[in-house]
Amino acid sequence: MKGLRGASHAEVSGFVLVALFTVILGVQVIRVFGQNATVDEIVDDLQSVALHQTSYHRDRGIYGSDVATLEERGFVKNPAVHFAVHEATRIGWSVTARHERTAVRCYLFVGDASPVGTASQSGVVACE
Numbered sequence: 001m002k003g004l005r006g007a008s009h010a011e012v013s014g015f016v017l018v019a020l021f022t023v024i025l026g027v028q029v030i031r032v033f034g035q036n037a038t039v040d041e042i043v044d045d046l047q048s049v050a051l052h053q054t055s056y057h058r059d060r061g062i063y064g065s066d067v068a069t070l071e072e073r074g075f076v077k078n079p080a081v082h083f084a085v086h087e088a089t090r091i092g093w094s095v096t097a098r099h100e101r102t103a104v105r106c107y108l109f110v111g112d113a114s115p116v117g118t119a120s121q122s123g124v125v126a127c128e
Contacts, residue, residue, distance in 0.1 A: 038080075038099040039127055042106045045081045046097050046125050050110065053093055063093035063110075087113045094119075104128065 052070040057063050064070050065088035071077060080101065086094045092111025098104065106127040107117030119126040 038102045039104050039106070041078055042081055042097045042099050042104070042127065043125050045078050045083075046095065046106055046108050048075060049083070049095060049097075050108065050123070053110070057090075062090045063088040067095075086116050089113070092122075 049067065049070060052073055052075040053063050056070060056073060065085055067075070067077060067083045067085065077083075081097055081099050084096045086096065087109075089112075092109065092113030094109035094113040094116040095107070096117055097106045097108075104127055105117060106125050107115075107119035108123075108125050109115050109119050110123050113122075117126065118128045
């Protein structure tokens, strides 16, 4: 059977499979780069939270228990990144952050706060 401009059915099917594979590969590449970008946004925001927590602690002797308290001090939150502060005392704090476009969660604890998620070293962001 001849299809596209004299090509056989097998040749057309092979072309369609190659085209489909190329599209699937392209979508996966875009997805990976897109996820990396959202993880970068989470990490950037967590680093900014850490900076603002340090300032807050220096002025008040305790870490902020809510990201909103840091916004009052100049922290600009990415609206797509959501935070949950788990612990905030005078000797440490911990937080989980997620981006609404990915299932990745990033964790950070500082000082003598209990480690959270996959974070295992104080001051180092860990994502999963």
